[in-house]
Amino acid sequence: MSYTLRGRIDSRLAAxxxxxxxxxxxxGAVHQWWPxxxxxxxxxxxxxxxxxxxxRLPYQPAWAALPLGLxxxxxxxxxxxxxxxxxxxxxxxxxxxxxxLLALLLGQAGFPLLRLGYAEDGGxxxxxxxxxxxxxxxxxxxxxxxxxxxxxxxxxxxxGVHRGPLVIRQREILQGSPGAIVRGGIxxxxxxxxxxxxxxxxxxxxxxxxxxxxxxxxGVTVEGAKLDGIHVRLAGVVIRNCTVDMLGNRLGQGIDIxxxxxxxxxxxEGCTVVGGQQGITTHSSGTEIMGNTVSRTAEQxxxxxxxxxxxASHNTVRDARGIGLYCNDRSTCMFDHNTVVGTQPDRAAGGxxxxxxxxxxxxxxxxxxxxxxxxxxxxxxxxVTDSELRWTPTPGW
Amino acid sequence: MVGSGLAGFTAYRxxxxxxxxxxxxxxGTDADPAAAWRGRAAAIRQRAMRSESNGHTGPTxxxxxxxxxxxxxxxxxxxxxxxxxxxxxxxxxxxxxxxEARERSGWDTSLVPRRVERVRAMDGGFAVDGExxxxxxxxxxxxxxxxPEELRGxxxxxxAYEPHEYASTVTVVGAGLAAATEWLNALAAGAEVVSVRRRxxxxxxxxxxxxMLTKRGLASFHRLPAEERAERIRRLxxxxxxxxxxxxxxxxxxxxxxxxxxxxxxxxxxxxxxATGFLRGFRHDPLLARLVAxxxxxxxxxxxxxxxxxxxxxxxxxxxxxxxxxxxAAWAFPSADSLSGARYAAHHFLRRVRACRTR
Numbered sequence: 001m002s003y004t005l006r007g008r009i010d011s012r013l014a015a016x017x018x019x020x021x022x023x024x025x026x027x028g029a030v031h032q033w034w035p036x037x038x039x040x041x042x043x044x045x046x047x048x049x050x051x052x053x054x055x056r057l058p059y060q061p062a063w064a065a066l067p068l069g070l071x072x073x074x075x076x077x078x079x080x081x082x083x084x085x086x087x088x089x090x091x092x093x094x095x096x097x098x099x100x101l102l103a104l105l106l107g108q109a110g111f112p113l114l115r116l117g118y119a120e121d122g123g124x125x126x127x128x129x130x131x132x133x134x135x136x137x138x139x140x141x142x143x144x145x146x147x148x149x150x151x152x153x154x155x156x157x158x159x160g161v162h163r164g165p166l167v168i169r170q171r172e173i174l175q176g177s178p179g180a181i182v183r184g185g186i187x188x189x190x191x192x193x194x195x196x197x198x199x200x201x202x203x204x205x206x207x208x209x210x211x212x213x214x215x216x217x218x219g220v221t222v223e224g225a226k227l228d229g230i231h232v233r234l235a236g237v238v239i240r241n242c243t244v245d246m247l248g249n250r251l252g253q254g255i256d257i258x259x260x261x262x263x264x265x266x267x268x269e270g271c272t273v274v275g276g277q278q279g280i281t282t283h284s285s286g287t288e289i290m291g292n293t294v295s296r297t298a299e300q301x302x303x304x305x306x307x308x309x310x311x312a313s314h315n316t317v318r319d320a321r322g323i324g325l326y327c328n329d330r331s332t333c334m335f336d337h338n339t340v341v342g343t344q345p346d347r348a349a350g351g352x353x354x355x356x357x358x359x360x361x362x363x364x365x366x367x368x369x370x371x372x373x374x375x376x377x378x379x380x381x382x383x384v385t386d387s388e389l390r391w392t393p394t395p396g397w
Numbered sequence: 398m399v400g401s402g403l404a405g406f407t408a409y410r411x412x413x414x415x416x417x418x419x420x421x422x423x424x425g426t427d428a429d430p431a432a433a434w435r436g437r438a439a440a441i442r443q444r445a446m447r448s449e450s451n452g453h454t455g456p457t458x459x460x461x462x463x464x465x466x467x468x469x470x471x472x473x474x475x476x477x478x479x480x481x482x483x484x485x486x487x488x489x490x491x492x493x494x495x496x497e498a499r500e501r502s503g504w505d506t507s508l509v510p511r512r513v514e515r516v517r518a519m520d521g522g523f524a525v526d527g528e529x530x531x532x533x534x535x536x537x538x539x540x541x542x543x544x545p546e547e548l549r550g551x552x553x554x555x556x557a558y559e560p561h562e563y564a565s566t567v568t569v570v571g572a573g574l575a576a577a578t579e580w581l582n583a584l585a586a587g588a589e590v591v592s593v594r595r596r597x598x599x600x601x602x603x604x605x606x607x608x609m610l611t612k613r614g615l616a617s618f619h620r621l622p623a624e625e626r627a628e629r630i631r632r633l634x635x636x637x638x639x640x641x642x643x644x645x646x647x648x649x650x651x652x653x654x655x656x657x658x659x660x661x662x663x664x665x666x667x668x669x670x671x672a673t674g675f676l677r678g679f680r681h682d683p684l685l686a687r688l689v690a691x692x693x694x695x696x697x698x699x700x701x702x703x704x705x706x707x708x709x710x711x712x713x714x715x716x717x718x719x720x721x722x723x724x725x726a727a728w729a730f731p732s733a734d735s736l737s738g739a740r741y742a743a744h745h746f747l748r749r750v751r752a753c754r755t756r
Binding site: 001002003004007058059061062063108109112113116117118119120121122124 | 411414451456457458459460479480481482606607608610611612613614615616737740741744745747
């Protein structure tokens with residue numbers, strides 16, 4: 001087919017329309033936006049390539065749909081990863097494949113049957129082309145409206161001290177004003193809660209998330225908690241840019257994320273944790289620990305435990321007592337680009353901790369190391385009880 | 398419709414999307430729409446079509462002949478071949494498809510077995526030998542075989558599209574698909590072959606570059622000034638045949654054996670085959686020549702000037718339509734004498750008919 005530019009756009013939009021309906025249905029079924037985002041991205045990428053590249057093709061044999069489709073797939077996946085679109089790979093590929101196949105069948109058979117002059121008009125669909133475009137715009141406008149309506153309400157927490165514990169029982173964004181302090185802790189008791197720019201002082205745990213989905217803690221400060229600074233159980237969380245002060249608390253953990261292996265990947269990123277028995281610890285969890293600074297902990301600075309599968313990357317660990325990076329109890333760990341300095345021996349604990357190790361893999365655990373900087377530590381790296389440390393030539397597992 | 402050949406049949410099948418057989422009259426001398434084409438294909442012993450899957454008489458490109466062949470051969474191979482533009486239906490497959498389509502279409506019901514001598518515009522339509530019609534499509538086909546002037550009357554000369562056998566020394570005049578087919582035919586028959594041609598043959602898969610089959614190439618073509626457009630048509634429909642080893646290898650082998658050579662003029666061969674195509678231009682068609690003369694229609698060189706939708710602008714408006722299909726429609730569609738060209742004219746004719754409120 002020798003497409004005109006309008007023919008390419010008409011055909012693409014008309015083929016996208018049924019796929020968009022599928023995407024909306026799938027998105028509604030799984031209560032997530034990625035199918036719609038992916039559909040929009042596929043359409044936008046395709047139209048962009050039509051405008052910039054494919055229009056230059058004077059003729060496109062049917063077989064060319066395959067290489068052109070692969071290029072479009074590459075472009076879509078580059079954008080997906082580049083912009084951090086959280087689309088699961090398998091379903092995303094299936095959706096793309098379905099869209100590609102549908103477009104191929106419609107282009108080769110469906111449109112020629114529906115419109116007499118489809119081939120000689122270079123793929124143009126007459127009034128149906130703009131109608132398809134309008135329908136897509138309408139569907140996306142509806143999606144955008146739905147998204148806006150479904151956004152959680154923003155609750156502003158004014159400056160000053162608010163008596164806690166504060167229990168959040170609805171979807172909301174709790175936005176702290178500068179100087180907003182909650183004394184006595186915050187308990188998240190609903191899905192889809194975001195807490196931003198709030199300082200929490202005291203409480204049994206500073207912030208507790210137990211059994212609720214999609215919690216985001218951004219820019220929170222926690223100090224003076226009796227047990228853990230941030231305590232997460234059976235829940236997926238994203239914790240960013242937090243500060244947790246556990247100085248003086250030898251038994252609590254700065255951030256403890258546990259038993260959420262089936263809740264998807266949790267993230268701890270850009271936080272500063274000072275003091276505590278462990279700075280950041282995970283148990284039976286899949287958590288990425290990235291770009292944090294952990295210092296002056298009493299036993300382990302970053303601790304991946306109890307059949308966890310975790311990655312600690314680009315973190316700085318200073319002046320920990322006992323162990324800097326710890327992979328324990330049948331866990332699988334990746335430590336890369338971390339800096340561990342000044343780890344001190346913990347003579348009271350005995351065992352390998354008494355040596356002040358920068359990295360330790362313990363009890364049938366496996367840890368891969370890549371480009372970590374270990375300096376000024378009392379001990380080096382070590383393994384105990386059928387564990388393994390590997391220096392990998394490439395990043396990742 | 399005036400004309401009952403393949404162009405007329407393609408148009409008929411398109412019209413049948415909107416009209417019952419009794420609302421269509423097809424004037425022609427042969428009930429078999431493939432009769433003329435069949436004879437010519439047999440004369441040059443053509444076995445496969447130059448056209449591809451969509452070289453059929455249906456109103457839509459899909460399902461094409463590859464789809465049909467896949468069904469009949471019970472093999473996906475034709476579909477794979479057509480994806481790579483390598484599927485060429487056999488002549489038998491093409492003719493069988495025409496026959497099937499003819500039986501299903503109601504063609505015989507609409508056929509009026511009569512040669513039309515005159516089409517004349519009247520108030521509210523056109524008189525076709527005295528009968529009034531609001532919309533008329535003229536698809537009279539090629540006006541006749543083209544024999545070089547210097548070979549007329551030469552007892553050795555035969556046109557490629559006339560039945561013939563091969564002598565032991567054969568000169569083939571021409572450089573198109575028929576000429577190339579005749580080179581191979583004569584060589585296969587054991588003849589020594591001389592190719593006489595004015596120019597080196599153009600090698601391309603179809604008669605025109607593919608973009609010229611769609612709006613992509615046609616839009617700029619339709620904007621050309623008249624003289625330039627006429628020149629463009631002449632260049633586009635210059636003799637050509639497809640590239641490929643199936644053509645080149647037998648010729649190279651025969652040339653190496655001294656059985657094939659190119660010369661500038663006809664020599665002393667026992668037989669001269671003129672693969673020189675058809676008479677071109679409206680003046681060779683008495684019906685068209687009369688129509689142009691009586692209505693003083695605009696022409697350029699050998700072409701009747703047509704609107705991009707293949708209609709005659711001076712005689713078409715919201716209430717009536719006069720359109721050309723087949724070879725005389727080259728002004729609108731350079732490859733008008735192909736099946737794609739017939740479909741192009743048919744689609745636009747149907748649009749006109751549908752748009753006419755008084756039909």
